[in-house]
Amino acid sequence: MTMAHTGPEFSSSRDEHRVDGPTATDTTRRLLARTWDDPPGIVGMLAAVNHKTIARRFVVTTFAFFALAGMLALAMRLQLARPGLHLVGPDLYDTLFTMHGTTMMFLFGVPVMQAVAIYLIPLMVGARSIAFPRMNAYAYWVFLFGGLTLYVAFVLGAGPRAGWFSYVPLAGPDYATGKGTDIWAQMITFTELSSLLEAIVLITTILKMRAPGMSLNRIPLFAWATLVTQFMVIFAMPAVMLASTALILDRLVSTQFFNPSLGGDVLLWQHLFWFFGHPEVYLIFIPALGFISSILPTFARRPIFGYTAIVLALIATAFLAFGLWVHHMFATSVPQLGKSFFTAASVMIALPSGLQIYCWIATLVTGRLNLKTPLLFVLAFFFILVLGGMTGVMLGSVSLDLQLHDTYFVVAHLHYVLIGGAVFPLFAAVHYWFPKVTGRMLDERLGRWQFWLFFIGFNVAFFPMHWLGLHGMPRRVWTYPASMGWSAMNLISTVGAWTIAASVLLFVFNVWRSLRHGPSAGPNPWGAGTLEWAAPSPPPPHNFDALPVVHGRDPLWDPPTHPAHVSGLAADAREVLLTTVLDARPDLRSLFPTPSIWPFVSAVATTVLFIGSIFTPWAVVWGSVPVVIALTAWFWPTRRHHAQAMALERKP
Structure with a gap:
C-alpha cells in the first residue's frame, strides 16, 4: 500500500x-x-x-x-x-x-x-x-x-x-x-x-x-467518547x-434465583440490574459529551482546549461509573460501611465531568463565538447538567437519600441528568450534522423557537418535581388526594410537558420542511x-x-x-x-x-x-435450527467473492 x-x-x-x-x-x-x-x-x-x-x-x-x-x-x-x-x-x-x-x-x-x-x-x-x-x-x-x-x-x-x-x-x-x-x-x-x-x-x-496518520492522540473526541462507551457496553x-x-x-421453568424461601436472593436482582443500570446512564451521557467536544470548537472557531485532559476524563468517568451501582440501593440492607464507599464514589465521579466543563468553558472564552442553534443547545446543556449533577451529589449521600428515595425528587434528578445531559446535546448534534446527512440546512429561526420551547418546557416540567419530592410525593402513584397540597406543582409540570411536546412537533416540522425546501448545505457549511x-x-x-x-x-x-x-x-x-x-x-x-x-x-x-421461548422452553431447541441455517448461509463464501479476493491478492 x-x-x-x-x-x-x-x-x-x-x-x-x-x-x-x-x-x-x-x-x-x-x-x-x-x-x-x-x-x-x-x-x-x-x-x-x-x-x-x-x-x-x-x-x-x-x-x-x-x-x-x-x-x-x-x-x-x-x-x-x-x-x-x-x-x-x-x-x-x-x-x-x-x-x-x-x-x-x-x-x-x-x-x-x-x-x-x-x-x-x-x-x-x-x-x-x-x-x-x-x-x-x-x-x-x-x-x-x-x-x-x-x-x-x-x-x-x-x-x-x-x-x-x-x-x-x-x-x-x-x-x-x-x-x-x-x-x-x-x-x-x-x-x-x-x-x-x-x-x-x-x-x-x-x-x-x-x-x-490518525494516531490515537489525533482521533476526534467524539470517536474517543464512542470508544470508551462501547467498552462500557x-x-x-x-x-x-x-x-x-x-x-x-x-417465571417459566420454576428456577429459584430470586426466591429467598428456597435459597434465592431478591437483592441479587438489584445488584445485577444496577451494575448495568448506573453505567447505562453514562452509556447515554458520555457520547453526549463527545457531541459537545465536537460542536464547541466549530462555533468557538478554535481547537478544543485540553484535548488530553478531556480524553482522560472520559476514561476516568467510565471506570468510576462501575463503582456507583449501590447508591441506588441505600434503602436496602447493604452494610453501612459499604454504603459510605459508594457515597464517596458518587461524589468523586463529578470531578472528571467538572474537568471537561472547565475545558469547554476555556474553549468558549478564548474563541470567537458563532451563536447558532447547535451552540444554544450546548449552552443550555451546561446549565441543566450542573443542576442535575448537584442533585446527584445530594442523592449520593446516604442520610439524604433515605429521606428522598422513591420520591419525585429522584424523578426530577433522573430527567435533569438524562434529558438535560443527553437529549439537549442530541438536538445540538442533529442541528449540527443534519446538513452532512441530508445536504440541506435546518431552518435557523425554527431551530431557535424549538430550542426556547424545549428549554422552558423542560424546566417547567421537571423543576417543580424537586419541590414535590421534598414535600413527600412518592413516585409511581397514579393519583393523590387534594389535601396533600401537590396540585399546583403537578399542574405546572403537566403544562411544561405539553410545552416539550410542542417543541418536538416544531422540530419534526423543521426536519420535514428542510428536507423538501431547505437551502443546500455544501460540504462544510459550519x-x-x-x-x-x-x-x-x-x-x-x-x-x-x-x-x-x-x-x-x-x-x-x-x-x-x-x-x-x-x-x-x-x-x-x-x-x-x-x-x-x-x-x-x-x-x-x-x-x-x-x-x-x-x-x-x-x-x-x-x-x-x-418470542417462542416466552411460551415454551422447547422453542430454544427447535428455534435454534433456523438460526443455525440462516447463519450458515450468511457466512457461506460465494464464488464471486472468492474470485475477487484471489484477484486482489495478486495485485501488487
Missing part, C-alpha cells in the same frame, strides 16, 4: 479500476458508487449493509420510540395534573410508566447514541465503511423486532407493569401474572444483543480502520442480560475541522473518492501536507485499508462483504426463537 498526493492514474488490466489520488474521474467515481451502494428494490432494502443506510434507519426508529415514550409521558402527566382524576386506572398507569421508562432507556437512550456513531465514525476516521457491515445490519433488525415485540404486546393488553427496572418479587411469578414481564425480559435480550454487536462494530472500526450489558434470563427462568466535513453532503456510498492521510487533530484546519491521500485501493471491489492500532500506519488491505439478505433472515429466525 502506498500513499500519494498526486493525481489519479488508471492503467493496464485491473489497475484501471484503482483510485490513486485526491480526486477521481467521473467514471471511477461512478464505479465506486456502484460498488459500495446497496441494491435497489424490496430485496435490496432488506439486504442493505451500507453504514449510512443502517444508521439512518436506526435514528428514525429510535426517534419513533422517543415519540411513543413522550406520548406515554403526556398520558401520565394528564392523569396527575389534578388530584383524584380517573383518566386511566392504576393497572394501566403502571403499564404506562413501565413502558415509558423501558422505551427511553432501552429503545432510545443507548441505541440512538450508537446510531449516530454508526453514521459518523467511518466518516470521522476516514474509512469507506464500518467494520462487520452485515453484523451491523443484523443488529438493527434485532433491535427493531425487539421494540416491535414490546409495543405489539402493549397494544394487545400484555404490556409489562413492574417498572422499567422490574424489581423482584413484584416481577416474579407470584405477583406479575400474564406474559408482560416475560416479554419485557426478552426485549432486554433483543436490545442488549443489538448493543453488544454494535459495540464490537464500533470498537473495531475506531481501532483498525482509521485513516493513515461490553462490560455492562451482560449483567442485565444475565439478570433478565434468570428472571424469565424463574467551517468545521474534522474529517467528516471533507466528504460531500450527503456523502456518497463510498464516503471518500480517495482515502485521506491525516497530519493533525483538525485535518481541515491544518495546512496542506504531503502525502494527502492513499493510493492503490480497487474501485470495482469493496476493498478497505486496515491500519495499526496505535499509530494508524497502513497494515492490510481487506475485502469487505457485499449486501446480503441473510442478516435479515437471521434476525427473523432469532426473533422467532426469542
Whole structure:
C-alpha cells in the first residue's frame, strides 16, 4: 500500500479500476458508487449493509420510540395534573410508566447514541465503511423486532407493569401474572444483543480502520467518547442480560434465583440490574459529551482546549461509573460501611465531568463565538447538567437519600441528568450534522423557537418535581388526594410537558420542511475541522473518492501536507485499508462483504426463537435450527467473492 498526493492514474488490466489520488474521474467515481451502494428494490432494502443506510434507519426508529415514550409521558402527566382524576386506572398507569421508562432507556437512550456513531465514525476516521457491515445490519433488525415485540404486546393488553427496572418479587411469578414481564425480559435480550454487536462494530472500526496518520492522540473526541462507551457496553450489558434470563427462568421453568424461601436472593436482582443500570446512564451521557467536544470548537472557531485532559476524563468517568451501582440501593440492607464507599464514589465521579466543563468553558472564552442553534443547545446543556449533577451529589449521600428515595425528587434528578445531559446535546448534534446527512440546512429561526420551547418546557416540567419530592410525593402513584397540597406543582409540570411536546412537533416540522425546501448545505457549511466535513453532503456510498492521510487533530484546519491521500485501493471491489492500532500506519488491505439478505433472515429466525421461548422452553431447541441455517448461509463464501479476493491478492 502506498500513499500519494498526486493525481489519479488508471492503467493496464485491473489497475484501471484503482483510485490513486485526491480526486477521481467521473467514471471511477461512478464505479465506486456502484460498488459500495446497496441494491435497489424490496430485496435490496432488506439486504442493505451500507453504514449510512443502517444508521439512518436506526435514528428514525429510535426517534419513533422517543415519540411513543413522550406520548406515554403526556398520558401520565394528564392523569396527575389534578388530584383524584380517573383518566386511566392504576393497572394501566403502571403499564404506562413501565413502558415509558423501558422505551427511553432501552429503545432510545443507548441505541440512538450508537446510531449516530454508526453514521459518523467511518466518516470521522476516514474509512469507506464500518467494520462487520452485515453484523451491523443484523443488529438493527434485532433491535427493531425487539421494540416491535414490546409495543405489539402493549397494544394487545400484555404490556409489562413492574417498572422499567422490574424489581423482584413484584416481577416474579407470584405477583406479575400474564406474559408482560416475560416479554419485557426478552426485549432486554433483543436490545442488549443489538448493543453488544454494535459495540464490537464500533470498537473495531475506531481501532483498525482509521485513516493513515490518525494516531490515537489525533482521533476526534467524539470517536474517543464512542470508544470508551462501547467498552462500557461490553462490560455492562451482560449483567442485565444475565439478570433478565434468570428472571424469565424463574417465571417459566420454576428456577429459584430470586426466591429467598428456597435459597434465592431478591437483592441479587438489584445488584445485577444496577451494575448495568448506573453505567447505562453514562452509556447515554458520555457520547453526549463527545457531541459537545465536537460542536464547541466549530462555533468557538478554535481547537478544543485540553484535548488530553478531556480524553482522560472520559476514561476516568467510565471506570468510576462501575463503582456507583449501590447508591441506588441505600434503602436496602447493604452494610453501612459499604454504603459510605459508594457515597464517596458518587461524589468523586463529578470531578472528571467538572474537568471537561472547565475545558469547554476555556474553549468558549478564548474563541470567537458563532451563536447558532447547535451552540444554544450546548449552552443550555451546561446549565441543566450542573443542576442535575448537584442533585446527584445530594442523592449520593446516604442520610439524604433515605429521606428522598422513591420520591419525585429522584424523578426530577433522573430527567435533569438524562434529558438535560443527553437529549439537549442530541438536538445540538442533529442541528449540527443534519446538513452532512441530508445536504440541506435546518431552518435557523425554527431551530431557535424549538430550542426556547424545549428549554422552558423542560424546566417547567421537571423543576417543580424537586419541590414535590421534598414535600413527600412518592413516585409511581397514579393519583393523590387534594389535601396533600401537590396540585399546583403537578399542574405546572403537566403544562411544561405539553410545552416539550410542542417543541418536538416544531422540530419534526423543521426536519420535514428542510428536507423538501431547505437551502443546500455544501460540504462544510459550519467551517468545521474534522474529517467528516471533507466528504460531500450527503456523502456518497463510498464516503471518500480517495482515502485521506491525516497530519493533525483538525485535518481541515491544518495546512496542506504531503502525502494527502492513499493510493492503490480497487474501485470495482469493496476493498478497505486496515491500519495499526496505535499509530494508524497502513497494515492490510481487506475485502469487505457485499449486501446480503441473510442478516435479515437471521434476525427473523432469532426473533422467532426469542418470542417462542416466552411460551415454551422447547422453542430454544427447535428455534435454534433456523438460526443455525440462516447463519450458515450468511457466512457461506460465494464464488464471486472468492474470485475477487484471489484477484486482489495478486495485485501488487
